Amino acid sequence: MARKIAITNQKGGVGKTTTAVCLAAALRAIGKRTLLVDLDSQGNASAAVGLIIEDDGPTLKDLLLEKGVASDYIVATGWTDIIPSNNALKDVEEKLLRGQAFDRIKTALQPLETRYEFILFDCPPSFNIFTKNALVAADEVLIPVDSGFFPLLGLKQLLEEVGYIRRGLNPSLGLLGVLACKFDRRSSLSEQTYEALKSHFPDKLFRTVIRVNVDIVKAQITQQNLFEYSPSSKGAEDFLALAKEIVHG
Amino acid sequence: MARKIAITNQKGGVGKTTTAVCLAAALRAIGKRTLLVDLDSQGNASAAVGLIIEDDGPTLKDLLLEKGVASDYIVATGWTDIIPSNNALKDVEEKLLRGQAFDRIKTALQPLETRYEFILFDCPPSFNIFTKNALVAADEVLIPVDSGFFPLLGLKQLLEEVGYIRRGLNPSLGLLGVLACKFDRRSSLSEQTYEALKSHFPDKLFRTVIRVNVDIVKAQITQQNLFEYSPSSKGAEDFLALAKEIVHG
Numbered sequence A, B: 001m002a003r004k005i006a007i008t009n010q011k012g013g014v015g016k017t018t019t020a021v022c023l024a025a026a027l028r029a030i031g032k033r034t035l036l037v038d039l040d041s042q043g044n045a046s047a048a049v050g051l052i053i054e055d056d057g058p059t060l061k062d063l064l065l066e067k068g069v070a071s072d073y074i075v076a077t078g079w080t081d082i083i084p085s086n087n088a089l090k091d092v093e094e095k096l097l098r099g100q101a102f103d104r105i106k107t108a109l110q111p112l113e114t115r116y117e118f119i120l121f122d123c124p125p126s127f128n129i130f131t132k133n134a135l136v137a138a139d140e141v142l143i144p145v146d147s148g149f150f151p152l153l154g155l156k157q158l159l160e161e162v163g164y165i166r167r168g169l170n171p172s173l174g175l176l177g178v179l180a181c182k183f184d185r186r187s188s189l190s191e192q193t194y195e196a197l198k199s200h201f202p203d204k205l206f207r208t209v210i211r212v213n214v215d216i217v218k219a220q221i222t223q224q225n226l227f228e229y230s231p232s233s234k235g236a237e238d239f240l241a242l243a244k245e246i247v248h249g
């Protein structure tokens, strides 16, 4: 059975996509069969793995409209399997909302449960129908947090939302952990944020911290796998440590 | 007549709220009467000016439901006037969407046009009904952009969305400019991003660049006005320069 992890935080720019893509690559590097699902109409996870799809190409949008099966939409890029998205995803939001269709992803991915060991969902920066679909389909939630005031502010709302989904649509949904991202050892701000997270989530804060690292961004610009682009970078080191912490606990 | 500026970018974490709040403070510092409108259910702009409102307090949500008039909802904080928001804003999204209510903000703010010289809209990281309301109410769009791959990727979609609103609901909507945020002179990435923006927007890229500056974040943590917290900081300098560039061209 695949471990299904929703990577979510409604605060924008905290490192959701970076975590989803780099963790998928790190899990692959330690031999775990991993599928990435891009649930954001920005299509950043898809672009990061080299897939910038024209508006009418086959994407998650079609799967959500129940056209065909999930395996029809899997693209095997050189370094990760992905069900990609693009801006056309926005077009189905109202329809899914009207139909209260919260379990489309869960149902569509069920046949893939034995094919993968991990399925990672990259969520958009809002509690929209796509994030809710991911929270209904997932078993675990991973919350990336950046340093500063606003990222901490939104955690209460985020946990309320997760609790709401757990009580109603997905009783088995648990918090895998909170991940400190873009951590800068030189800045007191990062230390302060980490300490604040430690006191709020004493047993749910990952020991692994993702340090700020320009190689991560350069790998994204060249749409390359961080582990090929710069295997000895701080980013590669940190995401490998994260993958091992998730696999071995 | 107030200049109404929508500060928007669906890419998360690029600096929308920071720009809205610091620009409001900078405009006030040069004597311009300014109103800030928080259109994000995260309520970050409201929190930054010291207003973390309990769920049932008076916020933009009630104004959108056409309860009372705009002036009922204005809070005069020590350093800016604001119509605040909180998480309850999410509760009206479906209702406004069903009613295709794109001009609620425009209509509600009309009586304030002579009372302010600038009205700034802080938008959420998505093209939802609140961003659309801001684009219908505004005359000008200011687009903050952070360095890296994903922030540049989304600009095409953003300009398409602005064009769509201009053709249909708001023919007078224009692009005020693109603003380079979190600029780090030590990093080649910032230079590369700036050059890319310059070639795409030769006459719409602000001369002013907002440099990365920890005082900006520390002022947010203490919910203070950057111009009081650290008047000689790089952040205060840059936002003052931005305000002057917007006022004088």
Ligand SMILES: Nc1ncnc2c1ncn2[C@@H]1O[C@H](COP(=O)(O)OP(=O)(O)OP(=O)(O)O)[C@@H](O)[C@H]1O
Pocket (backbone or CB within 6 Å): A011, A012, A013, A014, A015, A016, A017, A018, A019, A040, A044, A123, A124, A125, A181, A182, A183, A210, A211, A212, A213, A214, A216, A217, A220, B010, B011, B012, B013, B125, B147, B148, B149, B150, B151
């Ligand atoms: N550890 C890091 N070091 C340096 N830059 C990083 C790091 N993590 C993320 N970034 C950069 O920060 C920006 C935001 O990250 P990312 O886009 O992954 O966040 P997100 O939460 O997915 O954003 P959104 O809310 O728009 O979906 C990106 O430009 C990314 O390249």
Ligand SMILES: Nc1ncnc2c1ncn2[C@@H]1O[C@H](COP(=O)(O)OP(=O)(O)OP(=O)(O)O)[C@@H](O)[C@H]1O
Pocket (backbone or CB within 6 Å): A010, A011, A012, A013, A125, A147, A148, A149, A150, A151, B011, B012, B013, B014, B015, B016, B017, B018, B019, B040, B044, B123, B124, B125, B181, B182, B183, B210, B211, B212, B213, B214, B216, B217, B220
């Ligand atoms: N010039 C700057 N220097 C340092 N930090 C900055 C700067 N501008 C913004 N930040 C920090 O970057 C983070 C993102 O900025 P901000 O929240 O303003 O972006 P946003 O676009 O409003 O995000 P969202 O998409 O969630 O609405 C915040 O934690 C903020 O403190």
Ligand SMILES: [Mg+2]
Pocket (backbone or CB within 6 Å): A016, A017, A018, A040, A044, A123, A124
């Ligand atoms: Mg993302």
Ligand SMILES: [Mg+2]
Pocket (backbone or CB within 6 Å): B016, B017, B018, B040, B044, B123, B124
């Ligand atoms: Mg914001």
